[in-house]
Amino acid sequence: MRFSTRGQVDPFIVMDVMEAARAAEAAGRHIIHMEVGQPSTPAPAQARAALAAALEQDTLGYTVALGLPALRRGIADLYARWYGVDLNPARVVVTSGSSGAFLLAFSALFDAGDRVALGEPGYPSYRQILRAMSVTPVGIPSRPENRYQPVPDEIPADVQGLIVASPGNPSGTMLGKPELAALMAAAQARDIAFISDEIYHGLHYEARAVTALEVSDEAFVINSFSKYFSMTGWRVGWMVVPETHIRTVERLAQNMFICPPHASQIAALAALDCIDELEANRTVYAQNRQLMLDGLPKAGFTKIAPPDGAFYIYADVSDLTTDSRALAAEILDQAGVAVTPGLDFDPARGNRTLRFSYARQTTDIAEGLARLQAFMAARG
Secondary structure, X not given: OOXXXXXXXXXXXXXXXXXXXXXXXXXXXXXXXXXXXXXOOOOOHHHHHHHHHHHHHOOOOOOOOXXXXXXXHHHHXXXXXXXXXXXXXXXXXXXXXXXXXXXXXXXXXXXXXXXXXXXXOXXXXXXXXXXXXXXXXXXXXXXXXXXXOOOHHHOOOOOOEEEEEOOOOOOOOOOOHHHHHHHHHHHHHOOOEEEEEOOXXXXXXXXXXXXXXXXXXXXXXXXXXXXXXXXXXXXXXXXXXXXXXXHHHHHHHHHHOOOXXXXXXXXXXXXXXXXXXXXXXXXXXXXXXXXXXXXXXXXXXXEEOOOXXXXXXXXXXXXXXXXXXXXXXXXXXXXXXXXXXXXXXXXXXXXXXXXXXXXXXXXXXXXXXXXXXHHHHHHO
């Protein structure tokens, strides 16, 4: 059987790390997980209860393609509470996770052969989804002095799109409103479609994150219930689109997905009212963040950009290795700590970086740091 050229995307290396960690656990080892960006907490209790009740009362069949109207209104209300943005719920598209949102956004905005710019380091699936759609990703080598965020004069020539993420993955750094506005203005001046990945909004530790919708309606804004709402496996996200694009996205959603998972939408609607529980989770991440900022330098990982949000720290380990994948394997084997090599996030420079996640319970983070410090001391 033949293969398509566009189907030959790169692997998601963190998934390989997860499998190696699973195999080590199956062999009886206790592994500290700092590799995966997944909350250790379950979906909020009220969300789980709402779904349990719905299972007894409803067939949970198809919903309309753009999602339950009540959920779309609830998401619009969230923008009013968090950002003071008056959002028409008709612009909200509920999706099968943020991944479904990216598929819809890229399909609505780009043709085969188009070029889309994105910061590197950045979330690897941007590149792979674009390639699978015969669109060319164009990396922007962002710099530590810019806290691993792109700036307007770095936007490449001859691109049809620009993706930004704030807080970013793997860096956790955020764009302030002036910086975000400058990028959006530069894109609009060149008729470049602007996509803002805001999946880690809500997970901030000082100033809150700024949504692109505070600057302009001319953007595709993507978010999810996975991170702040602690619902990774439920696969429910959302996208806010300009009014001019609603019908195009609706037609694509009808044909590509029929609708998002009904059960997950029920839980998501209830999760919007679970802020106390979710804020308690964020308090744990804040404690973990401080542990990491204190503990990683003691282990010898000193070249980091302190994260504003999300639950990652990105470390330059060029003084230790030019093969981050081998170093990550060594750390897993000898320290029992799973970390992610930077090659996932930056194909050109990621062989000299590691990402550490602090999404687990605080006791795990403290134990992981102790193991890392012992490993590095023994390594010399």
